[in-house]
Amino acid sequence: MIQPTQTFSLSGGIKLSFTDSGAPFNQLNYTTVLLLHGGVFNAYQFHKLHAYAHSLNLRTVLLHRRDYAGSTPYSSSEIQELERGNVIFWERLAAQMGEFLKMFIEREGIPKLAARQKRALSPQANGLGKGGSGGVAILGWSGGCLPIISFLGATQNRMFSEELYGFLVEYIGECIFYDPSYNCFGYPLPPDNRNYIPWEDTANSSEDFLQAFSNWVSSYYDHPCYDPITRSLPATATIHDLDGSRRKSDETSVSSWTAEEIAKGTEERPARNEIATFLPPVQETLRVLTNQALFDPYCTRSWFPDVGITHIGGTRTGWICAWTMIETKKRYLQHSRTHGSESEDLDPKTGPGCRRIRFFDMDGANHFAHWDRPAEFLRLVAHSIRTP
Numbered sequence: 185m186i187q188p189t190q191t192f193s194l195s196g197g198i199k200l201s202f203t204d205s206g207a208p209f210n211q212l213n214y215t216t217v218l219l220l221h222g223g224v225f226n227a228y229q230f231h232k233l234h235a236y237a238h239s240l241n242l243r244t245v246l247l248h249r250r251d252y253a254g255s256t257p258y259s260s261s262e263i264q265e266l267e268r269g270n271v272i273f274w275e276r277l278a279a280q281m282g283e284f285l286k287m288f289i290e291r292e293g294i295p296k297l298a299a300r301q302k303r304a305l306s307p308q309a310n311g312l313g314k315g316g317s318g319g320v321a322i323l324g325w326s327g328g329c330l331p332i333i334s335f336l337g338a339t340q341n342r343m344f345s346e347e348l349y350g351f352l353v354e355y356i357g358e359c360i361f362y363d364p365s366y367n368c369f370g371y372p373l374p375p376d377n378r379n380y381i382p383w384e385d386t387a388n389s390s391e392d393f394l395q396a397f398s399n400w401v402s403s404y405y406d407h408p409c410y411d412p413i414t415r416s417l418p419a420t421a422t423i424h425d426l427d428g429s430r431r432k433s434d435e436t437s438v439s440s441w442t443a444e445e446i447a448k449g450t451e452e453r454p455a456r457n458e459i460a461t462f463l464p465p466v467q468e469t470l471r472v473l474t475n476q477a478l479f480d481p482y483c484t485r486s487w488f489p490d491v492g493i494t495h496i497g498g499t500r501t502g503w504i505c506a507w508t509m510i511e512t513k514k515r516y517l518q519h520s521r522t523h524g525s526e527s528e529d530l531d532p533k534t535g536p537g538c539r540r541i542r543f544f545d546m547d548g549a550n551h552f553a554h555w556d557r558p559a560e561f562l563r564l565v566a567h568s569i570r571t572p
Contacts, residue, residue: 187203187204187205187206187231187234188203189201189202189203189254190202190203190204191254192284192287192288194280194283194284194287195283197256198250198256199254199255199256200247200250200255200256200280200284201247201248201253201254201255202227202245202246202247202248203227203231203234203245203246204243204244204245204246204292205233205234205237205238205242205243205244206238206243207243207292208237208238208241208242208243209238211241212295212318213241213295213298213317213318214241214242214243214295214318215241215242215243215317215318215319215321215357215566215569215570216242216243216244216245216288216289216294216319216320216321217237217242217243217244217245217320217321217323217565217569218245218247218285218320218321218322218323219233219244219246219247219323219325219328220247220249220322220323220324220325220328220329220331220332221246221247221248221249221252221325221326221328222324222325222326222327222365223326223327223454223455223458223459224394224397224398224401224450224451224452224455225326225449225450225451226248226249226252226253226449226450226451227246227247227248227249227252227253228246228253228445228448228449229325229449229552229554229555230246230325230554231246232554232555232558233246233554233558233561233562234246235558236558236559237562240562240563240566241566242562242565242566243294244562245288247284249328249331250277250280251454251457251458252454253451257454258454258457262276263457263460266457266461266466267460267463267465267466268465269463269464269465269466269467269468269469270469271338271469271472271473274330274333274334274338274469274470274473275334275338275341275342275343275344276343277330277331277334278331278334278335278338278341278343278344279341279343279344279348281322281331281335282335282344282348282349282352283348285320285352285355285356286348286351286352289320289351289355294318294319294320294355295318295319296318296319296354296355297317297318297319297354297355297356297357297490298317298319299317299357299490317357317569317570318355319354319355319356319357320355320356320357321356321357321358321359321360321565321569322358322359322360323359323360323362323565324360324361324364325362325554326362326363326364326365326505326551327364327365327367327368327458327461328362329361329362329364329368329369330368330461330470332359332361332477333368333369333470333473333474333477334473335359335477336359336476336477336478336487336488336491336539337472337473337474337475337476337477337478337483338476339476339483339486339487353488353490356488356491357490357492357569358491358492358493358494358568358569359491359492359493359494360493360494360495360496360565360568360569361493361494361495361496361512362496362497362554363496363497363498363501363505363509363551363553364495364505364508364509365504365505365508366504366507366508366511367461367462367466367467367470368461368470368474368508369470369471369474369508369511369512370467370468370469370470370471370472370473370474371471371508371511372467373423374422374423377423378428378429379423379426379428379429379503379504379507380400380428380429380430380431380503381504382396382397382400382431383397383459385431393452394450396431398436398450399431399432399436399438399439400431400432400502401502401551402436402437402438402550402551402552403430403433403435403436403502403550404433404435404436404500404550405426405427405428405430405433405500405501405502405503405506405550406427406500407421407425407426407499407500407506408425408426408427409421409422409425409426409510410499415499415545415547416499416543416547417497417499417506417509417510417545418510418513419513419514419517420514421510422510423503423507423510426503426506427503428502428503437550437551437552437555437556438552477539478516478538478539478541479515479537479538479539480538481523481537481538484538484539491539492539492540492541492542493539493540493541493542494541494542494544494568494569495509495512495513495541495542495543495544496544496546496565496568497509497543497544497545497546498545498548498549498550498551498553499545499546499547499548499549500548500549500550501549501551502550502551505551509543509545512541512543513543516538516541519537519538520538522537523537523538542568542571544564544568546560546561546564549561
């Protein structure tokens with residue numbers, strides 16, 4: 185059943201629309217998962233997850249990001265800030281997401297993180313024993329990881345009040361990167377990359393772009409570097425070890441969509457604005473924010489220090505996301521070796537001089553695991569939240 189759309193009005197006249205699964209019945213320690221969609225595909229893409237949330241002691245909130253259905257479009261000045269790489273654009277988005285979360289938590293009485301609760305719950309209390317730790321997890325899919333990077337990386341955000349930070353630090357326990365693309369982290373492509381990029385393909389007319397992009401991004405790829413023993417894409421792989429030349433596979437997730445599902449779930453206009461995130465000035469800014477969010481020892485220990493990272497990727501996703509996971513694994517391992525990972529006094533959430541990152545390869549999944557395998561996908565999300 186499709187949940188009704190709600191809208192919150194934030195300061196500055198900003199509106200954000202969303203759907204909510206509601207709280208699991210008679211549970212005290214459920215976890216709320218805020219899901220942020222990527223480019224082209226809005227929050228409708230996640231609607232199947234609502235049906236599985238309560239059985240996993242989760243509450244799912246599907247947010248339409250700025251510029252998408254029911255949420256306030258970017259102004260022309262904001263688009264200029266984005267294209268110029270001005271960090272204030274990302275600071276504003278982070279503050280707005282924080283304001284939305286605070287409003288939702290207060291209105292709905294969301295339970296705090298178990299570790300932050302002032303009184304211990306009895307083991308016999310309702311809800312315990314079924315899993316759950318209270319609090320909020322923020323999940324970004326594809327380009328939806330950009331708001332998470334801005335949230336964790338804008339550590340000197342003047343729009344983020346001390347009061348707002350002090351409130352949210354009691355609730356947010358995990359951030360989940362779900363199949364992000366390399367632009368989210370400002371990773372520069374190798375100069376000899378020859379993998380296919382649809383928005384650089386002059387053969388795609390403006391009328392054909394949406395269909396061409398949808399087929400490309402929802403295909404199932406067979407990467408030569410796939411390790412059948414570990415059922416993963418190894419950190420030793422390179423961008424040249426991926427199935428990156430094809431425009432689509434025989435099997436795609438979108439091939440079975442009805443005209444109604446396409447109309448509800450895809451939006452081309454805002455996606456064209458987000459292509460600006462690939463511009464060099466924007467990539468430079470995102471590179472800085474990523475370092476502060478994930479790898480800078482001071483930032484990770486002073487800004488939401490108890491928040492860990494989970495990176496979920498499909499082993500048959502497109503190269504643009506497969507390479508991002510491989511590269512993030514590589515950088516995390518290199519950082520761990522450089523800064524040492526054997527110290528006994530390391531914080532489990534900040535890890536070896538950086539924020540802790542765990543990696544889950546979803547075997548056989550493409551970029552649309554939430555659509556093609558929703559129950560399995562949400563079980564993995566629940567597992568990642570509850571694994572110490």
